[in-house]
Amino acid sequence: MGRIIINNIIRFVVLIVLQVALFKNIGYYNLATPFPYILFLFLLPIGIPNLLLYSVAFLTGLTVDAFYDTIGIHAAACVAFVWFRIFFHKITLEADLRNSFETPTWSEMGFKWYSTYILFGTLAHHLVLYLVEVFSFQNILYTLASVGLSSVFTITVIFIIGVLTYKRKSRLGN
Template identity: 55%
Template sequence: MTIMARLLVFNIARFIVLLMLQVFLFKNIGYYNLATPFPYILFILLLPVGMSNFMLYCLAFVMGISVDAFYDTLGVNAAASAALAWARIAFIRITLQTDHYENYMTPLWGNVPFRWFFLYTVLLTLIHHSVLFMVEAFSFHQFHYTLIRILLSCIFTVVIIMLFSLLFYRRKQR
């Protein structure tokens, strides 16, 4: 099986598994509506580095709108996922020298240094959650409550993403 075919199968399986986990498990987990995990964003974070921007935006939108269909949130997750795709493009362009990596490489812990992966996860999760909760609130009324929701949900999501990454960690192949 070629690398591209294997990558396609992994990404389809990752899409389905993360969507189902988000909808059937993590939708019901939360802390008094203050900390809500959204680990479905791991699908967008782990797409290959060399993927075209158009395809990245399309896949992010499809993942977001799929979550919206189950959450009845009318495009809030789709908007946040599109913002995440935009931030991912900018972050990778600024921090990663893509000529050192293959186009099909996924930015997974083990393929990139831990410090880079952790910063990548925290910053992009913070951007996603900021857009998500600000669009959901659509007001600066009770801004402190929205800010607390953003920070606590970001911490919760990053912990879950790091646990998933640790679970599927493989040493860099030399």
């Protein structure tokens, strides 16, 4: 259990530093901006209590908000994403797996489940993020284009990180 906590603290620090130092300055004509810091929320253990999960998501969003000079936009998007995550885990995972503290990684869950999880989770996060940021339906096509392009950009970065950190499951123990 202690190892899981240490790994998640290191993951949090690395992803926030990458977001603030590198990805904050990368964008495509103010349409597409990657937000790979949400990978931290994706990879939190499955069986984490909901209150703790919402608290961690809120604090993660506030941390990013502090560096982006936004007032709670990332916090709202992270909390909405965690709501989606809980729903997604309820409908796609068996009960015994939902109560485990397994990290939902590509190697543990398989590519099909993981890619669906990343795709829909990123779309949910970005949709809330951009709709709360704009807070208007006046330029909805521009907002939806930003959601789509930023989601593609973020998913690409998350899969690159996934390929770089992929660990093959050991078949010796079975």
